[in-house]
Amino acid sequence: MPDRHAVTAAAVRRRLRTPEPWRFLVARLYSRIVLVSIAGAVGYGWAYAGLTKAPQAGSAWTALWLSVLGATVLMKVSLAFGPVFAGADRMFWVLSSPASRGALLRPRFFGLLAVGAAVGVVWPAVVFGVVGAVVPPLVAGVLGAACGLAVVAGAVVLQRARVRAQGWLSGLVGLAVVALVVPAGWFGVPVPWAGSVGVPADRPGELAGGVPADQPGSGGTAAGELGTFGGPAGEPGVIWAAWAVAIGLALVAAASVRHLRRSDLASGAALAGVTRVSVSWFDLALLGAILAERRARSLGRVKSARLNQGRSHVAALAWTDALRLRRTPSAALVWAALLPVPALVALGGEPDIAPAAHLVAAFLATDRLAAGLKFVCRSPAMRRALGLPDRQLRLAHLVFPAVGAVLWCAITTAFTPHVSVVNGIISAAGAVAVVYRIATRPPVDYGAAIVSFGMYGPTPAGLIVQLSRGPALLTVLGLVQTML
Incomplete structure (x- = not known):
């Protein structure tokens, strides 16, 4: 027998779907294809320049903290929007209809996971354009997809737990900025893959700094110890671990979606609606006003300060x-x-x-x-x-x-x-x-x-x-x- 909740949820989604003439759909699709093509051409040129550029000393350190900064910003943006939200037209059906709440919200949740994975795949191209290819592109793309998936799923878990993590994330952003400005040697922390950066093409047996790869204490591996992706032997293990964490968070987040309350779904919907209107009307003052209101509510209460009358x-x-x-x-x-x-x-x-x-x-x-x-x-x-x-x-x-x-x-x-x-x-x-x-x-x-x-x-x-x-x-x- 078919699942009554699934059928009911599908019926609700069909009822909420606004019919639109095919001409409007084609026009909207055409504009999006043009924008994506322009962005793709610019991104391809940026990524190609990064792949053909030899990494310099400290490039691995810069790439590491750029990735941390990108993941943190993605988490902050996701938490600002919910990330799972429901507008006024959907809120009644999500909270009051006999359909399963999880079945109504999971399509948007899966779409957010896809967006997070896509951002994770594209992000290494941005990093490579700045510092060069410090790791193989395939490894970077696979790890980036796992990290993007984990960040979005983790944001949904935090949304369900109602944990305010913006302060911690802001501290992590500050740490990443300091690490980008200060050279890596000042911290005394080795970068795991820094040994494979800056190796000249005619001296493949040496690591960066001129240390032979097969000598003790070099921190590198010989050609026979490389992994299947062309990097150190530990890279496949890191990839499997990253995907295991991402899939685990995605499963927990998928189970948490059906427990989201009205307060969890409403705040992000207001911000998304104002953002859409601000972009459509070319007036970001509306977005600034709603962000100022959200900041004031997050502060709750402040201590008054007396102004000197003199x-x-x-x-x-x-x-x-x-x-x-x-x-x-x-x-x-x-x-x-x-x-x-x-x-x-x-x-x-x-x-x-x-x-x-x-x-x-x-x-x-x-x-x-x-x-x-x-x-x-x-x-x-x-x-x-x-x-x-x-x-x-x-x-x-x-x-x-x-x-x-x-x-x-x-x-x-x-x-x-x-x-x-x-x-x-x-x-x-x-x-x-x-x-x-x-x-x-x-x-x-x-x-x-x-x-x-x-x-x-x-x-x-x-x-x-x-x-x-x-x-x-x-x-x-x-x-x-x-x-x-």
Whole structure:
């Protein structure tokens, strides 16, 4: 006899599926194929450059901590969305229908597992583009798929257990950033596969550093001791262990899906809906507002701080901006996590674009410190309540972003190759200017005129001009950086 729950769950899914004309489906599929093709071509070029590049000293250490950083960020993003969530249209059926809750939620769960495995397969190509192929590509792809699967399944397990792991994950991100900035020798920790990095093609019997592979204490193996994947003999064991952990977590997560509550499924649905609307309407202010609300709820209660009445208005407002940054440590974490980005771009064999990458990373780091500036510029009611001129309010909330930009550029210029002091000065000033222009941008007017450019079809030229306030200046400054 067929399973009553499975049949009922399938019927509910058919009822929730919105009928759509085939023309819309074809148009949507065509746009996705174009985007995937462009991204695939760029990724193929990046991966090919990494596979043909000889790894340098310390490449294995960099690859290790880049992978740790990528897995941690994937875990944080997954936990922010749930990762399993149900929108308002599905929530009633999930909680109140006679269908099995697990049967209704498992299709989305399996889709998330597939996305995690795909991200894990693609991630080694990104790492290879930066440091070169430190391990065989097949081994990296298989291990990456297992890690991606384990990260998503582990996020579902944490969602069911209702464990707040964002603080621990933020600490792990900070550790990875420190490990990327500080050389491996300072820690005194050997990297397991570092012995096979940087071996010249005409001296296959030696490991990195010129030590023969068959001598005692070399830490390497001779050709007869290599595993089936072309690496050390322990690699197959590591692969089997990684897949065993991933499959075990996936089984536990699949069993945990049917125990998810309304509170577990609702928060991620709100964030997913706002993200979809923000991307569709080209307005990330909506996403920023919901993220600020989630951060405020996670804090729960904060200790009030008394402002010194003897201070000037600018100093008092700057101090409130400092309190805002202290209560949102994730902004400082992202600011620090962007420190090694320009150096990684230069290490990846792209010295010509390293100054432009330095400018973009400086902008992103400064933007994370400008929450107060954006809030004041986008809230007329708050500006009227403060009773100060708009220019004074903006300058007061620009103090800490400017200080953060100067400090970030000073630190990164000291250890980033192909980035001069002049590039650092331009990056600091340009990052502050771009952040200020984006924060003071007027609200988006969706009634702008649409102009037809022939083969490109109707284009909202007015909307493009509005959205280019800030990014256009960033593009011009990036071209200036590459020409210096």
